[in-house]
Amino acid sequence: MKVMKFGGSSVSDSVRIASMIEIVESTHRAHPVCAVFSAMKGVTDTLLFAAREAAVGDPGYCARLRDIEERSQETCRALCTGDLLDATESAIHALCVELGQLLHGVDLVRECTPRTLDLIAGFGERLSCTIIANAMVCRGLPARYVDARTLIRTDETHGNAMVDFAASYDLIRAQLAGRPDDEVQVVTGFIAATDTGVSTTLGRNGSDYTASIVGAGLDVGSIEIWTDVDGVYSADPRFVSGAFVLPEISYREAMELSYFGAKVIHPYTMIPAVERGIELRIRNTLNPDAPGTRITATSSNAQTITGIASIESVALVNVEGGGMVGLPGIAGRLFSRLARERINTIMISQASSEHSICFVVRDDDAERAAKALRDEFARELHQKQIERVALERRLEIVAVIGENMRGKPGISGRVFTAVGDIGLNILAIAQGSSEMNISFIVPQEDRQKALNAVHHAFFPGGV
Ligand code: ADP
Ligand code: ASP
Ligand code: MG
Numbered sequence: 001m002k003v004m005k006f007g008g009s010s011v012s013d014s015v016r017i018a019s020m021i022e023i024v025e026s027t028h029r030a031h032p033v034c035a036v037f038s039a040m041k042g043v044t045d046t047l048l049f050a051a052r053e054a055a056v057g058d059p060g061y062c063a064r065l066r067d068i069e070e071r072s073q074e075t076c077r078a079l080c081t082g083d084l085l086d087a088t089e090s091a092i093h094a095l096c097v098e099l100g101q102l103l104h105g106v107d108l109v110r111e112c113t114p115r116t117l118d119l120i121a122g123f124g125e126r127l128s129c130t131i132i133a134n135a136m137v138c139r140g141l142p143a144r145y146v147d148a149r150t151l152i153r154t155d156e157t158h159g160n161a162m163v164d165f166a167a168s169y170d171l172i173r174a175q176l177a178g179r180p181d182d183e184v185q186v187v188t189g190f191i192a193a194t195d196t197g198v199s200t201t202l203g204r205n206g207s208d209y210t211a212s213i214v215g216a217g218l219d220v221g222s223i224e225i226w227t228d229v230d231g232v233y234s235a236d237p238r239f240v241s242g243a244f245v246l247p248e249i250s251y252r253e254a255m256e257l258s259y260f261g262a263k264v265i266h267p268y269t270m271i272p273a274v275e276r277g278i279e280l281r282i283r284n285t286l287n288p289d290a291p292g293t294r295i296t297a298t299s300s301n302a303q304t305i306t307g308i309a310s311i312e313s314v315a316l317v318n319v320e321g322g323g324m325v326g327l328p329g330i331a332g333r334l335f336s337r338l339a340r341e342r343i344n345t346i347m348i349s350q351a352s353s354e355h356s357i358c359f360v361v362r363d364d365d366a367e368r369a370a371k372a373l374r375d376e377f378a379r380e381l382h383q384k385q386i387e388r389v390a391l392e393r394r395l396e397i398v399a400v401i402g403e404n405m406r407g408k409p410g411i412s413g414r415v416f417t418a419v420g421d422i423g424l425n426i427l428a429i430a431q432g433s434s435e436m437n438i439s440f441i442v443p444q445e446d447r448q449k450a451l452n453a454v455h456h457a458f459f460p461g462g463v
């Protein structure tokens with residue numbers, strides 16, 4: 001069986017869906033196919049926005065709902081025919097009525113809990129897969145809609161749920177193995193459920209992860225992730241003009257690149273793939289003949305660095321004070337407190353003088369992090385053991401990644417010379433002990449300059 005995943009841009013309208021169906025059809029001639037789909041591009045954002053509007057009593061959510069239903073019905077009319085057209089129109093309408101009732105409920109109580117938000121966020125995949133499964137059938141390709149909430153078990157961490165792999169693999173095998181070979185399994189990405197049936201989601205961009213969980217459950221040899229670019233590039237092609245497609249990268253490089261912002265693949269996608277040795281291949285729906293990028297345990301890439309990625313809108317929190325020197329337990333308390341506040345630290349750096357601990361969080365979490373630490377260390381602040389908890393906002397983290405960097409001297413020098421030569425100010429630096437990642441912080445407005453300078457230093461000829 002082949003597992004294929006198509007992202008939001010590959011199902012953004014009826015024309016793209018028709019091309020995607022041709023790609024599935026040509027694979028289906030040789031293999032049974034299980035295909036995972038995202039919501040149509042932008043729909044998840046719209047759903048989250050509508051939920052936020054409803055929660056504050058802004059009636060704008062009604063227009064958002066109408067837009068989603070109109071776009072879905074229009075796509076359905078362009079792809080479905082006969083009785084299935086009527087059935088699909090009714091199914092879309094029923095989903096939109098349910099969604100409208102939920103949003104109305106949020107409006108009434110003026111509150112949208114993470115649990116309700118997950119339920120609302122998942123309608124995009126339920127709608128897109130309803131349309132896609134029926135569009136396939138109308139084109140003579142037998143297909144079955146499969147709601148991933150019957151396949152993937154998670155805990156109740158809404159918005160970013162933790163997967164119970166053993167239970168999920170059993171469900172996946174029970175629901176998907178042994179189906180007729182000619183029937184395409186159309187699986188909703190992104191959504192899952194707890195063992196009591198409460199809807200959860202796997203995090204933004206999580207449909208990639210759905211595909212690798214399903215692939216691991218079915219024990220397939222490879223998974224194809226179809227998107228809107230030719231593969232994983234050496235840097236985000238939107239910002240770096242000389243960026244080029246990497247023919248091969250390792251799981252670890254893919255994980256690091258995606259963790260540091262290369263959103264072409266969700267970082268967790270690699271977890272089930274590593275465990276089962278499944279090859280991942282990134283391919284382009286707009287250019288299906290391109291070979292794409294292969295992601296496996298090892299790569300034969302000989303370049304010094306593999307790629308550069310960046311995360312925008314981060315903030316630097318600096319906890320500093322002479323009294324911290326030799327005071328045990330400060331770091332432990334600091335990170336425990338952040339964990340209790342559910343604030344994720346992206347990067348940590350501590351000078352050996354122990355005079356300060358500095359770490360990076362998302363800009364949205366920055367104020368909350370500083371407030372929590374001022375509370376945690378109120379006594380130390382009062383006694384001047386800690387002088388201040390300082391914040392620097394609107395920054396960018398840039399990460400230079402590659403397994404070949406390990407054990408090679410002079411790489412940091414080349415990175416920082418490239419950035420220094422164009423006069424950029426670096427605010428913090430970290431290097432993982434695995435030596436496959438050098439990260440640094442610059443002001444947000446310098447993102448493009450920093451990415452291009454480092455890229456040019458290692459790949460002067462571009463492609
Ligand atoms: P999908 O809808 O298929 O899931 P995404 O928008 O989530 O697609 O991811 C694809 C996008 O990731 C590309 O259009 C590109 O702009 C962005 N991207 C960021 N960094 C990289 C990179 N290093 N290589 C390829 N694409 C990247
Ligand atoms: N639709 C979800 C999102 O926009 C999941 C995905 O596209 O992978 O985050
Ligand atoms: Mg994506």
